[in-house]
Amino acid sequence: xxxxxxxxxxxxxxxxxxxxxxxxxxxxxxxxxxxxxxxxxxxxxxxxxxxxxxxxxxxxxxxxxxxxxxxxxxxxxxxxxxxxxxxxxxxxxxxxxxxxxxxxxxxxxxxxxxxxxxxxxxxxxxxxxxxxxxxxxxxxxxxxxxxxxxxxx
Numbered sequence: 001x002x003x004x005x006x007x008x009x010x011x012x013x014x015x016x017x018x019x020x021x022x023x024x025x026x027x028x029x030x031x032x033x034x035x036x037x038x039x040x041x042x043x044x045x046x047x048x049x050x051x052x053x054x055x056x057x058x059x060x061x062x063x064x065x066x067x068x069x070x071x072x073x074x075x076x077x078x079x080x081x082x083x084x085x086x087x088x089x090x091x092x093x094x095x096x097x098x099x100x101x102x103x104x105x106x107x108x109x110x111x112x113x114x115x116x117x118x119x120x121x122x123x124x125x126x127x128x129x130x131x132x133x134x135x136x137x138x139x140x141x142x143x144x145x146x147x148x149x150x151x152x153x
Contacts, residue, residue, distance in 0.1 A: 033140040042089035054141040061147035082118035
């Protein structure tokens with residue numbers, strides 16, 4: 001019986017260590033993906049930014065749901081294509097939680113954003129963003145994004 005308990009304990013320790021390593025690897029991959037996502041947004045790399053989204057991702061910001069295709073057309077044609085764009089997009093207090101299984105993760109962060117309309121109007125705001133990432137065909141993709149503006153104090 002003692003031998004059985006030692007073997008069982010050893011298996012639990014090995015399994016736990018393996019799961020921790022898998023989750024820390026997934027968290028590092030997601031951190032790299034979210035950094036690349038924010039950089040593509042800040043530098044107005046429309047195609048690079050939208051490549052991070054799953055085709056059917058759920059998006060919600062400024063009080064509306066958006067289809068990825070509609071959001072892409074808006075950014076490509078009515079913002080960046082028309083002379084507007086993002087000037088600053090700084091994420092802070094980034095927290096990443098990897099779900100059991102290691103193929104899904106939630107990223108939460110505060111965002112400081114400054115954007116310019118095609119007419120030259122500047123908008124500065126702070127917000128909170130929640131991204132849900134999933135590993136699809138070996139690549140991390142956003143399957144859901146929710147952005148809320150934080151009211152000025």
